Amino acid sequence: MFNASFAGVALAAATTLMLAASPARAGSDTAFFDQVVGQWSGRGEIVAGKYKGTKFNCSFSGETPGGAVGMSLDGTCRVGLFSQKMRAEVTKQGVTYKGAFLDGAKGKGLDIISGNVAGNQMVVGLDRKQLKGAMIAKLDGRDKLSISISVRVADDLVPVLGMSLARGEAMIKQTALEQ
Secondary structure, eight states, X not given: OOOXXXXXXXXXXXXXXXXXXXXXXXXXXXXXXXXXXXXXXEEEEEOSSTTTTOEEEEEEEEEOOTTXXXXXXXXXXXXXXXXXXXXXXXXXXXXXXXXXXTTOTTTTSEEEXXXXXXXXXXXXXXXXXXXXXXXXXXXETTTEEEEEEEEEETTEEEEEEEEEEEEOHHHHHHHHHHO
């Protein structure tokens, strides 16, 4: 069944979309998050571990939290007949980012413990008990977003999940009206 903990944690990490702790500039950070707001959907695959080869589809709606630099995402990921709700929130705190996937590491999710935005890319540090890792989200133009998640194994970061998202039709129509 799809509700296995590794797959769930991997998919939960994917929901953050864009999420190395180094100082970040609020202006470029805000521009990045503004580009990510809207509807996104696409396919992904678990590329390592027990569920290697598992393909899934996800749909997300991204918003900026009122008055804060960051974003929240809500949606679902689906594998065959099974779907799982996804939620992520990340906000700037000082010179880095903090947040959670699902209900955080104290529940069934992950904590976002660090982060940095540089241009069209965001990198965040992930933590859940003994699981440490990173997620990289990279915008390719205005309508494509690539996400990769890696976990630390000894001294190496091993890729475990890859996802490609495209801006949803609803957002494309809205964007066309703005021009």
